[in-house]
Amino acid sequence: MQIEGQLKIDIHAQDGRPCRVEIRSSRPLQMTRIFEGKAPEQVLATLPRLYSMCGMAQGVAAIDAFRQVLGREDVAPAVAARALLVMMETAREHLWHIMLGWPGLMEASAEAHSASLVQPLLPGLRQSLFGDGDPFSLTAQVRPNISGVAQKIDSLERIIDEQVFCESAALWRAIDSYAGLGRWADEAETVAARLIRRIVQAGWEGVGASDSKLLPALSAAALTRCLRAADAERFVAEPTWQGQTMETSPLTRQIGQPLIRTLHGEFGNGLLTRFAARLVELAGLAEAMRVMLPRLQESAQTPAADAVVTTGTGIGVVEAARGRLAHRVEMAGPVVRRYQILVPTEWNFHPAGVVARGLAGLPEGDPLVRRRQAEMLVAAVDPCVGYELRVH
Amino acid sequence: MCLALPAKVVDIDAATDMATVALGEVQKAISLALVEDVQVGDFVLIHVGYALNKISEEEAEQTLRIFAEAGLIGEVAQ
Numbered sequence: 342m343q344i345e346g347q348l349k350i351d352i353h354a355q356d357g358r359p360c361r362v363e364i365r366s367s368r369p370l371q372m373t374r375i376f377e378g379k380a381p382e383q384v385l386a387t388l389p390r391l392y393s394m395c396g397m398a399q400g401v402a403a404i405d406a407f408r409q410v411l412g413r414e415d416v417a418p419a420v421a422a423r424a425l426l427v428m429m430e431t432a433r434e435h436l437w438h439i440m441l442g443w444p445g446l447m448e449a450s451a452e453a454h455s456a457s458l459v460q461p462l463l464p465g466l467r468q469s470l471f472g473d474g475d476p477f478s479l480t481a482q483v484r485p486n487i488s489g490v491a492q493k494i495d496s497l498e499r500i501i502d503e504q505v506f507c508e509s510a511a512l513w514r515a516i517d518s519y520a521g522l523g524r525w526a527d528e529a530e531t532v533a534a535r536l537i538r539r540i541v542q543a544g545w546e547g548v549g550a551s552d553s554k555l556l557p558a559l560s561a562a563a564l565t566r567c568l569r570a571a572d573a574e575r576f577v578a579e580p581t582w583q584g585q586t587m588e589t590s591p592l593t594r595q596i597g598q599p600l601i602r603t604l605h606g607e608f609g610n611g612l613l614t615r616f617a618a619r620l621v622e623l624a625g626l627a628e629a630m631r632v633m634l635p636r637l638q639e640s641a642q643t644p645a646a647d648a649v650v651t652t653g654t655g656i657g658v659v660e661a662a663r664g665r666l667a668h669r670v671e672m673a674g675p676v677v678r679r680y681q682i683l684v685p686t687e688w689n690f691h692p693a694g695v696v697a698r699g700l701a702g703l704p705e706g707d708p709l710v711r712r713r714q715a716e717m718l719v720a721a722v723d724p725c726v727g728y729e730l731r732v733h
Numbered sequence: 734m735c736l737a738l739p740a741k742v743v744d745i746d747a748a749t750d751m752a753t754v755a756l757g758e759v760q761k762a763i764s765l766a767l768v769e770d771v772q773v774g775d776f777v778l779i780h781v782g783y784a785l786n787k788i789s790e791e792e793a794e795q796t797l798r799i800f801a802e803a804g805l806i807g808e809v810a811q
Contacts, residue, residue, distance in 0.1 A: 344756075344805045345736035345780070369736070375803045390796050393778050393785060394735035437767075441783070453750070453766030460767055460786075684735075725735035727781045 344369070348690055348728035350700070352715055358705040362697045364690050368726055370578055376680040381407045384670075384677060385477045394725065397423070397430040397463070398661035399682075400477035402668040405657030407479065410672050418483040421636035422470040425490070427659060428630050429466050432497055433459045434662035435591075435623045438723055439505060443536045446717050452532055455504045459497065466493040470637075485637040498627035505533045510624040517599035519546075519607060522617060533620055540613050540717075549718035550609035551698035555596060556587035556665060556688060561656045568656070568669045568681050577683050579691050586694040589664030589685045590722060592618040610695070612714075615721035663725055664689065686725045696722050708732055737778040737785055738800075739793035745773055754779060757806065 346368030353361040372391070376384045388403050389396035401423045408415055440456035467476060469489030474481055498510065506513040507529035516522055526537035540546060559582065567576050581587070592610060595601045595618040604614040656669045664685025671679040690696050699718050703711050712732040719730060740754035740761070750765045754777065761779070765771050768784045776793035777784035788796075800806045 344738055344800060369803065369805055372736070372803050372805070375799060387799060390792070391737075391799060392735055393737035394780055451764075451766070453764065457767050457769075 346726050348686075348724055348726060350690075350696075350715075350719065350728055350730045352700050352703070352711070352730075352732045354708065354711070354733060356705075357708075359701050359703050359711065362700045364692045364694075364697050366578070366687070366690065366726075368686070370574070373680040373682050376677050378676050380676055381411065381670075382479060384680065385479070386475070389477060394434070395430065395661045395663070395666070397426040397476075398659050398666050399668070401427055402657035402659045402666050402682075403670075404477050404479070405659070406655040406668045406670045407657075408655070409657070410653065410655030410670055411479070413479065417639040418485065418637050419481060421633045421639075422483045422485065423476055425470065425630055425633055425637075426463070426467060426476060427661070428626055428633075429463045429493070429497065431660075431662040432501070432623060432626045433463055435619055435626075436500065436504070438619070438720075439533055439623075442720050442723075443532050446713075446720055447532075447535060447539055449532075449535075452504075455500075455532075458500050458504065462493050462497055466490060469493060483637065487634065487637065490634065490637070491631075494627050494630045497630075501623055501627065505531055505620070505623060507531050507534065511628065514621065514624045518603055522600065522604075522613075536616060537613070537620075540616065545611075545714060545717070546604075546613035547608040547611035548703065548714050549615075549699035549721070550611035551695060551702055553588050553610065553695035553698050554585055555593045556582060556589040559658075561658065564658065564667055564683075565654065565656050565669065568667070568683065569654075573681065577681055578687060580683060580688050581691070586691045586698075587688055588695040588722075589688045590615075590618070591622045591662075591664075593664065594618075594660060595621045610699070612717050612721055615718075619721075661685065663723055684725065689722050690724055735780065737780045739776050739788060739796045740779050741793070742771055742773055742775045742777060742784075745771065752777075752784065754784070 349365045351363040352359050385403055389400045392399040436459045437456050440452040444451050469486045470483060472484045501510050516525060523541055526534045592615055596605060598621050601614060601618050601621055604617055608614050654671045656667060658665060658667045666685060667683040669681045670677055696719060700715055703714050715730055715732060719728060738756060740756045742752050743755045744753040751762055752765050753760055754763055763779050764783050768777060768786055771777060771787060776788050776790055778786055778788055
């Protein structure tokens with residue numbers, strides 16, 4: 342049952358040292374062809390159904406692309422409401438990743454009960470923002486129940502505090518040094534703390550580091566040029582920017598935070614910096630969501646600042662849990678002529694990208710240790726499809 | 734791209750909170766840890782070994798039709 346596609350990752354070694362890494366993807370890139378000939382509302386209704394892991398981010402990218410192509414400006418409350426859905430989805434993905442994925446990196450069982458706690462929050466938030474309406478309809482109306490929204494954010498914060506940090510995430514965010522992170526990891530008894538402790542104790546902080554670059558903020562025009570070029574299909578499958586592979590991930594977003602800047606300076610983009618970047622992002626999400634609340638009550642006539650009107654084609658870009666996601670649409674009259682989706686996994690798991698380079702740079706030695714390190718690096722970057730890792 | 738597949742629950746092991754789901758003729762073991770109150774005969778969306786949420790039979794059929802349209806599965810399977 343591999344309809345959703347899979348990554349196959351092979352690490353070849355010679356004389357005990359990794360010498361070559363192969364990453365092959367069977368992700369079904371032809372999926373977007375089903376949107377050709379369909380009306381915008383049909384595409385918008387279909388997308389969140391197909392991509393239910395990142396359905397909110399997919400929905401936002403799609404509706405932004407369609408609003409642009411149709412010349413319809415969005416209003417501030419709707420933009421804020423959808424941004425809140427994406428943030429809650431990002432929090433859920435990070436929590437699931439930590440609770441279900443990180444224990445396996447330490448030969449422990451998934452913490453499924455902790456992971457299940459966050460499950461009701463996204464549907465609940467959607468209900469508090471849009472009632473029974475569809476958030477991704479071109480005629481969507483925000484009907485915010487502010488106390489309901491605030492309650493979902495409070496619940497999220499409580500789960501993050503108790504299950505991840507063993508203290509207030511706001512306090513945890515004050516950690517800005519390697520020593521401070523180590524002290525927390527020694528004292529807290531959560532799966533997140535245990536993994537950080539494990540990496541520090543093994544001396545694997547910089548394992549998997551490479552000189553791979555972080556994807557800069559690309560303008561819509563720059564991205565559009567890549568997606569309308571003659572080799573656009575290849576770009577969607579194996580994207581590069583100015584001839585170089587790039588990374589887009591929580592690390593890309595959190596690189597400016599004090600702790601991550603410090604760790605990056607000391608250990609580059611190795612394991613510790615990556616795992617810490619996800620924690621830093623998670624620690625800030627509830628507060629970032631609260632900042633959006635006043636925008637829900639702005640006048641529905643307030644145009645969103647980022648609304649752009651064009652004709653013929655539209656592009657929507659959103660930061661999804663795993664990195665930057667882009668949708669581009671070309672219309673032919675009332676229906677879609679071409680639909681393209683560029684997902685973060687294709688940047689990060691490019692055959693010559695950040696994961697391939699990090700794996701190729703793993704230290705020489707015991708293949709079993711190398712496998713464990715490779716599993717950690719792949720998990721830290723977090724592909725959106727399953728993968729098979731073979732260490733030769 | 735994180736596609737989530739609809740599948741029908743054909744067996745549940747309450748002791749391990751695991752289920753066997755079917756998509757067409759293919760069967761697979763998945764965890765039910767993230768969803769509550771799942772019964773044999775229900776449809777769930779699955780992704781990398783977990784049921785993500787319950788969906789109606791109608792929703793499952795609609796999604797499978799889309800996968801079939803995209804050529805990812807041969808026919809609408811249940």
